[in-house]
Amino acid sequence: MGLKIGAIASGGGSNLQSILEACKDGRIDGEVLVVLSDNPQAYALERAKKAGVPTAVVELNRDGSREDHDIKVVAALKEYGVDTVVLAGYMLMVTKVLLDAFPDRVINIHPALLPSFPGLHVQQAAIDYGAKFSGCTVHFVDEDMDSGPIIIQAVVPILDDDTAETLGGRILKEEHRIYPQALQYLAEGRLKIVGRRVLLDPASPGSGTLHNPSVSF
Ligand code: GAR
Secondary structure, three states: OOEEEEEEOOOOOHHHHHHHHHHHOOOOOEEEEEEEEOOOOOHHHHHHHHOOOOEEEOOOOOOOOHHHHHHHHHHHHHHOOOOEEEEOOOOOOOOHHHHHHOOOOEEEEEOOOOOOOOOOOHHHHHHHHOOOEEEEEEEEOOOOOOOOOEEEEEEEEOOOOOOHHHHHHHHHHHHHHHHHHHHHHHHOOOEEEEOOEEEEOOOOOOOOOOOOOOOOO
16 A cells, blocks of 8 residues: 555545545555544545545644644544645644654645745735735645645636635645645655755656746747
């Protein structure tokens, strides 16, 4: 078996769905062994159940530390033999406890072109800033927010009449492509972390320069 994936999701889980489907049809050499959530109402848990994948809920104890929370998360993931942790719309910061338990094996997706627009509500932030492009980023997770080495990015143009919802919808479509791709690169053993850079071996450069609006010169 390839990647032994534990997915952690707080919400709807459309990225989880794209990963479940890619595992099922063989585009990802791996299997989702458990889906964990901090939110018992997360629709991601329903998606897991429909796919026949076990679920676990670890709710945040407001009186406890984040490290205590991650001790429980790690225990649940280890119980299922997970070796790769995939954050799929997980809205809590992870701590060193989780990162040390799965070194260089915790991955996240973020709906902006990092390092621009880390944090929350980033589709609106990119529109408000006047950026002409946004997109999405799959990256290894480190102890800071949305800051670890970048594996793959997709660029999505921001249109003049975009709202956070329309832009977010187009970004999400790309998320569903690049997250499974990043995981398959990992499964193939092709990702090498060199400082802040993640190199793909053999290399596979993507598309060329993009302009928005168009350039006729
Ligand atoms: C996705 O856009 C994901 O990039 C974002 O939450 C959404 C979850 O959608 N994640 C973050 O903002 C992480 N800070 P989903 O539940 O349908 O996959």
